[in-house]
Amino acid sequence: MSPAAFIDLFKRFVLRDLAHNKMRSLLTVAGIALGVSVFLAISIANSTALSRFGDTVTKVSGKANLEVAPAVGTVFDESVIRDIAPLTSIGVKYSPIIDENVILLRRDSETEMVQLVGIDMLADPDFKTYQNEEADAKAEPVGVTDDGVAGKAASDVSVFSPATCLVGANLAQRLDVRKGSEVKLYVDDRLVSLTVADVMGGGGLGGAYSGNLIIADIACAQEVLQNGGKVSRIDLICPPDASAQVETKLRASLPPDLRITSPEGRMEQAHKMTRSFEYNLLALTFIALMVGMFLIYNTMTITVLRRRPEIGTLRALGVAKTIVMRMFLLEALLLGLLGTTSGILVGRLMADGALKAVSKTFQQFYFKIPMESADPRPEQYLLAFAVGMGLTMIAAWPPLLEASSVSPAEATRRNSQESRLRRWQWPFLLIGAALLGLAYVLSLQPAISGFPVFGYLAALLSIIGCASIVPFLLAHALPVLSRYLPTLFGVEGRLAATTLNGTLSRTSVAAASLMIGIAMMVSLAIMISSFRKTVTLWIDQSFQADLWMQSKAKAMGNKSGRLQGAVIDEVRKVPGVAAAEGFVERRLDIGGQQAFLAAADFDVLAEHGNQLFLSGRSNKEVCKQLVGYRAMISEPFAVRKNLKRGDSVTVATPQGDKSFVVEDIYYDYASDLGYVIIPRDLYKKLYGDDSVTSIAIYLEPDSVPRLDEVRKAILDRFKAGRHISIASTLELRSEAIRIFDRTFAITYALHTIAVTVALLSVMNALFALTLESKREFAILRYLGARKAQLSRVVLLQAAILGTVGNIGGLGLGYVLSLLLIYVINKQSFGWSVQYSIPVDFIVESGILVLVTAIASGIPPARLAARTLAPSVVRDE
Amino acid sequence: MPLLQLVGVSKTYGEHDVHALKQVDLTVEDGQLVALMGASGCGKSTLLNVIAGLDDIQEGDIAFDGISLKGLSDEKITAVRGEKIGFIFQFFNLLSTLTVLENVTLPLELLGRQSHKQRMAAAREMLHLVGLEDRDQFFPAQLSGGQMQRVAIARALIHKPKLVIADEPTGNLDSDNGAMVLALLSKLNKELGQTLIMATHSAEAAAIADRVIQMKDGRIVT
Numbered sequence A: 001m002s003p004a005a006f007i008d009l010f011k012r013f014v015l016r017d018l019a020h021n022k023m024r025s026l027l028t029v030a031g032i033a034l035g036v037s038v039f040l041a042i043s044i045a046n047s048t049a050l051s052r053f054g055d056t057v058t059k060v061s062g063k064a065n066l067e068v069a070p071a072v073g074t075v076f077d078e079s080v081i082r083d084i085a086p087l088t089s090i091g092v093k094y095s096p097i098i099d100e101n102v103i104l105l106r107r108d109s110e111t112e113m114v115q116l117v118g119i120d121m122l123a124d125p126d127f128k129t130y131q132n133e134e135a136d137a138k139a140e141p142v143g144v145t146d147d148g149v150a151g152k153a154a155s156d157v158s159v160f161s162p163a164t165c166l167v168g169a170n171l172a173q174r175l176d177v178r179k180g181s182e183v184k185l186y187v188d189d190r191l192v193s194l195t196v197a198d199v200m201g202g203g204g205l206g207g208a209y210s211g212n213l214i215i216a217d218i219a220c221a222q223e224v225l226q227n228g229g230k231v232s233r234i235d236l237i238c239p240p241d242a243s244a245q246v247e248t249k250l251r252a253s254l255p256p257d258l259r260i261t262s263p264e265g266r267m268e269q270a271h272k273m274t275r276s277f278e279y280n281l282l283a284l285t286f287i288a289l290m291v292g293m294f295l296i297y298n299t300m301t302i303t304v305l306r307r308r309p310e311i312g313t314l315r316a317l318g319v320a321k322t323i324v325m326r327m328f329l330l331e332a333l334l335l336g337l338l339g340t341t342s343g344i345l346v347g348r349l350m351a352d353g354a355l356k357a358v359s360k361t362f363q364q365f366y367f368k369i370p371m372e373s374a375d376p377r378p379e380q381y382l383l384a385f386a387v388g389m390g391l392t393m394i395a396a397w398p399p400l401l402e403a404s405s406v407s408p409a410e411a412t413r414r415n416s417q418e419s420r421l422r423r424w425q426w427p428f429l430l431i432g433a434a435l436l437g438l439a440y441v442l443s444l445q446p447a448i449s450g451f452p453v454f455g456y457l458a459a460l461l462s463i464i465g466c467a468s469i470v471p472f473l474l475a476h477a478l479p480v481l482s483r484y485l486p487t488l489f490g491v492e493g494r495l496a497a498t499t500l501n502g503t504l505s506r507t508s509v510a511a512a513s514l515m516i517g518i519a520m521m522v523s524l525a526i527m528i529s530s531f532r533k534t535v536t537l538w539i540d541q542s543f544q545a546d547l548w549m550q551s552k553a554k555a556m557g558n559k560s561g562r563l564q565g566a567v568i569d570e571v572r573k574v575p576g577v578a579a580a581e582g583f584v585e586r587r588l589d590i591g592g593q594q595a596f597l598a599a600a601d602f603d604v605l606a607e608h609g610n611q612l613f614l615s616g617r618s619n620k621e622v623c624k625q626l627v628g629y630r631a632m633i634s635e636p637f638a639v640r641k642n643l644k645r646g647d648s649v650t651v652a653t654p655q656g657d658k659s660f661v662v663e664d665i666y667y668d669y670a671s672d673l674g675y676v677i678i679p680r681d682l683y684k685k686l687y688g689d690d691s692v693t694s695i696a697i698y699l700e701p702d703s704v705p706r707l708d709e710v711r712k713a714i715l716d717r718f719k720a721g722r723h724i725s726i727a728s729t730l731e732l733r734s735e736a737i738r739i740f741d742r743t744f745a746i747t748y749a750l751h752t753i754a755v756t757v758a759l760l761s762v763m764n765a766l767f768a769l770t771l772e773s774k775r776e777f778a779i780l781r782y783l784g785a786r787k788a789q790l791s792r793v794v795l796l797q798a799a800i801l802g803t804v805g806n807i808g809g810l811g812l813g814y815v816l817s818l819l820l821i822y823v824i825n826k827q828s829f830g831w832s833v834q835y836s837i838p839v840d841f842i843v844e845s846g847i848l849v850l851v852t853a854i855a856s857g858i859p860p861a862r863l864a865a866r867t868l869a870p871s872v873v874r875d876e
Numbered sequence B: 001m002p003l004l005q006l007v008g009v010s011k012t013y014g015e016h017d018v019h020a021l022k023q024v025d026l027t028v029e030d031g032q033l034v035a036l037m038g039a040s041g042c043g044k045s046t047l048l049n050v051i052a053g054l055d056d057i058q059e060g061d062i063a064f065d066g067i068s069l070k071g072l073s074d075e076k077i078t079a080v081r082g083e084k085i086g087f088i089f090q091f092f093n094l095l096s097t098l099t100v101l102e103n104v105t106l107p108l109e110l111l112g113r114q115s116h117k118q119r120m121a122a123a124r125e126m127l128h129l130v131g132l133e134d135r136d137q138f139f140p141a142q143l144s145g146g147q148m149q150r151v152a153i154a155r156a157l158i159h160k161p162k163l164v165i166a167d168e169p170t171g172n173l174d175s176d177n178g179a180m181v182l183a184l185l186s187k188l189n190k191e192l193g194q195t196l197i198m199a200t201h202s203a204e205a206a207a208i209a210d211r212v213i214q215m216k217d218g219r220i221v222t
């Protein structure tokens, strides 16, 4: 066949059909576009976030190739410079840096977290480059880092006068801050003012944190933080050949609780930290792509099945198998191309939104980098294109094979493919059962480096397994229905059931799509509701204190905002207060992973608290044991580090690594990072730190009703210059639940998509079925069937599909929810979640799905009613 | 009063302005067996569809059983067709997913009249009449062409229609089966007094008719 003839045939045979079935063609394109857009948006967002992070790290660290940082907490004593200074003799340059979160009080009284960077402005030019905005504008293109400019620009401004700072251009612009303005910062429980000496340009350090930072001379920053000679890091520039030597020397001389790493190491760690989040996004992408593939498969399969006799006719007329194959291949390519290109366009638009979500996660672990706009790389577009086209082709493959397998004889045979599926129902059933069995085995396997690979695989196999069983179920259920439905719905009932049975393959594809959509909805609903219930129960039981006190800075989001330890004694003196328990938490670097080291007053906790432990032991029993080198660890930490009761955890302290025996593991749903909690008196001794990050306040029983009065009394006591925040347990609880719901909002959006797509595929199938049944409808018209009766047949078919989809979806959804709760989530986050089924929600949404399924039958039903009897029958 | 009366009926098909029927006048009395003959494309099927109210007409009037079909709503015409007309097609047009018995009871079920029992009894009676009572649980695909057409005849008659319309009922059958179907139709007409209008090409078919009408280019010529 000549190419021109092929194109002609393609136009007439395939393109006209696509145009005739606009709705379905559109749906398919939209499905691919959805998958590709989510994929692209997430990949752009992720890479943008990581590259901004890397950018910030290099801008703050300059040319440093080694850095000294604390293993516990965020700062350490600068006195270690003593040990570093001698290294200058071998060409090492060093510079201490402060790099801390502070809370900025804006003019509109809102707060936001910004980064305070303190550098030794006199010594620093070797490390960083700094330009003010004018210098930027004059010569240097933004982003150029040129050492020469630094010294000159720095001498222009009066950053050396007390309580002054430089402000990043982005921050300055957003908050309308300029030279001479004042910025107010919450640090711990204090409010500090700084005068802006200048606004920095975007090049060099000024471009770190995307220009959302405040830079001060290190002495000034230490004054602001009041941390008495402490620094966040010491950056080192060593001659390249000496770096290994320097590292060994430093390890020998520096205190044991300091880490010597490289800036790249820090980026590596950042990457690791966001990995579980990334995997979640990956799962989202995965679902979106699956949905797209499924739609392609669904549409193409239905098209091929519907057109079998026509394909047979073409074959009988001498069209070769390969030509048939090529035509459908071209159709798939065309749909894939349209879907992928529009997906790429939409994905680019979605990337900014996705970036916001990703940057929130970064903030949780590190610092805030406002990331308004994503910067995609060209290869990401290419990758998205390849993924879109590749998956489209994979999904289109089975229908392509199907099309090329049509023999010329089928031109005359109707429904030949149906008897084939009927014969295949048993093998399908066996395959389905085998896949489910395999899924079960996979679900028992452990995670691979914290990622539940087998859990996801098991979910995928369960979905395919259940879908394979659908033909068998339908082949047995539909004859039964055709026997009993007529008593309820008259002859329409029988016609609906028998027609569905007559086109078993299409019916199966539609029912399976709906089943999968509903299963996703059901499983996510079960997971969220179980989780929510577990969390509320946990809050209600383990949050025994009446009031919770923090510094303002901590309340506004700076995790290391502190209160002095003496505050606890002050609080205890307030009338009505029965007890106060100090709690301190510090970032902990443990084996290159992030967690928290915390310390608590276990004696108070033993009497008043109610922590829940995996062992089932009582709070008192466990807390009484927690003296000396014993610790309790949170469940996520135990899961991540694979620790059990009686094992030990090693934590870096200024006195060297210390081992703590795990006394017990407590349930903790507030964080998946993991906590190691040790006795506070020991913590004070080991780290010389008396401060706390929060205080749990227990009231006398008779004061509990006067909670607000006591709260006010405490606040009054600290009025003078102290900025603290006291929340009641009730407030904490509702805040926790608010955050919970917000976190899962995206999940809800996801299941709405899943169900919508499923319903669309039901509509898709019903359209195909109606077109297929045109002849039957025409005959019925001849026999005196009313239009309404024809509509009713289609609506009943929709209802049958809806019901089957619902039932199958409940079953599969149950399986998926078990996998989500006991395998996927457990392995990703380490939380034990108590299983609970939101019956109301599932019943309501089941009904909603059924109603919508029936509603999705309305357009095809109207098509059926419009059947023009004579023209259809004449087609014979 | 005649069962069917067409006065000046004209039918034009849409875009291409095909004048399928031109000023057709026709009267059919109760109990007649009318054969409609003419070359392919002369308008036989169109005439039958128009009589059954399946196609609308541009001019003229059709009165069936004392009711004028002109201006009736689709709903009403459907009701008339369901109750009073039975159809037999060239290609049988049985529903492939229904059994023989279910195909035959279909018109009664669509009307929603009679109990299940009565319908079954009526269907068995009809199947007996066409000699296929032992095939009631078969699917159409398991029958021969002649058998399928006999099932179609049973289906056309089950609700005791005033008029049976047959469009080339033997057109797709070999001569033996064709003869059997014609004998059956003739018997129905003679013994039950069933009114029948049949479009046909074949002389054998015309031979059983009371009246033969010749059509040419959308007109009745005799």
Ligand SMILES: Nc1ncnc2c1ncn2[C@@H]1O[C@H](COP(=O)(O)OP(=O)(O)O)[C@@H](O)[C@H]1O
Pocket: A871, B013, B014, B016, B018, B019, B020, B038, B039, B040, B041, B042, B043, B044, B045, B046, B047
């Ligand atoms: N839906 C239609 N649109 C246009 N022309 C039609 C249509 N149906 C039938 N015709 C034309 O009307 C004429 C009569 O057709 P028909 O009644 O089927 O003839 P017969 O049954 O006698 O072979 C033919 O010329 C045919 O081409």
Ligand SMILES: [Mg+2]
Pocket: B044, B045, B046, B167
């Ligand atoms: Mg004809």
